Amino acid sequence: MILDDFIVATKTGLFCRYGDFYLDPKEIVKYAVISHAHGDHAIGGNLNVYCTEATALFMKHRYKKFAGGEFHLKAYEETFVLNGVKISFIPAGHILGSAMILMEYEGIRYLYTGDYKLQPDDTCEPIEYVTADVLITETTFADPNTRHPAAEEEILKLNSTQSNIMLGAYALGKCQRLISLMNKYCPEKRILVHHSMMPFVKIYEQKGIDMGKYEMYDRKVMKNNHTHMVYLVPPMVFRSYFRAINVIRVFATGWKHLQNNNEIQLYVSDHADWEDILYTIGQVKPTQVWTNHGDGVQLKNHYEKSLVVKLLT
Known part of the structure; x- marks a missing residue:
């Protein structure tokens, strides 16, 4: 019973x-x-x-x-x-x-x-x-x-621009999934990762997950390269950089209201x-x-x- x-x-x-x-x-x-x-x-x-x-x-x-x-x-x-x-x-x-x-x-x-x-x-x-x-x-x-589109199709939206992208995502789970997706579907993109996300990425690798190519964010690298850079940042950093210039702002989420004012709407939900x-x-x-x-x-x-x-x- x-x-x-x-x-x-x-x-x-x-x-x-x-x-x-x-x-x-x-x-x-x-x-x-x-x-x-x-x-x-x-x-x-x-x-x-x-x-x-x-x-x-x-x-x-x-x-x-x-x-x-x-x-x-x-x-x-x-x-x-x-x-x-x-x-x-x-x-x-x-x-x-x-x-x-x-x-x-x-x-x-x-x-x-x-x-x-x-x-x-x-x-x-x-x-x-x-x-x-x-x-x-x-x-x-x-x-x-509510219907979540395939993440493999959504990530291709990043190929629609050569401009540098600030990509907001949760540090655990979403970040690692996006790195993997970009390596597979956005080969021209150079992925820079915010320092606070890096320990979680390393734990994924410790557990045997192949993350592909990425590197720690370096301000000089971003400043000296004006195309095909993707800077992955956690939500708090994304919100605090709301006036960031020379980047396209993108936030990966399944929530429609969090896509407001983003130049590219990236519906990737976990x-x-x-x-x-x-x-x-x-x-x-x-x-x-x-x-x-x-x-x-x-x-x-x-x-x-x-x-x-x-x-x-």
Whole structure:
């Protein structure tokens, strides 16, 4: 029997009361099971952290000695038991080391997706599917009007100009994916990377990912070369350089409102869109869907007559 309160949303995060642990907690807890290393899912300071090796490396770089107490590193599909709940990590395809979290209790399987994507990405493990009785899915882009174009087609937009480009992107996941895409589809571009992004790039290489050609940003290089330079910067730097001259401003995101005032609109998202969410539900074959991280109302309406959809947040 599915337990309606197996996972409950609290101010601290998603809590599994039967296993006494949190999924991606927002505050420090005793037992934290972490899906991936983005800051809105992985905070520092938890006493016991269960995650993949790549996630731990990213967290330890970001939070240094405050990353957490004891890290319990788990390989994909390795089973472990936490306070009576059997848990395993399944590749989520979001960023390197990202995982969906499969929990089994009293014969029922609950699958928490964290963030996930279906699009191909040479810089992280591809998503894998398992069946579950309950799918707890993120619904960041759960809107029938949202369709993410293929990243391989979007990146070609950068070839439409010879001018230098300031390319804003998240430092972990998006940055590395863009470097890989540009090396493959924009061979004339010379890629310069902001110093704050470089440690994450190096961890990707440490984990065996071939990033291709890139170099640390050098102001003189950018100043002395007026064509085909791409300067990758994190969001805060992108926003602070809003008056930058002699560059075309581009920000890589799936959010339309963040594309405002950019000379080239680059729709590259690391999340599932509407069709991807429906496809994932079809693969997992749940009898119930619980939604999180976004508005699940349209998903609830879509499955009104065929599937139980519960909004966790």
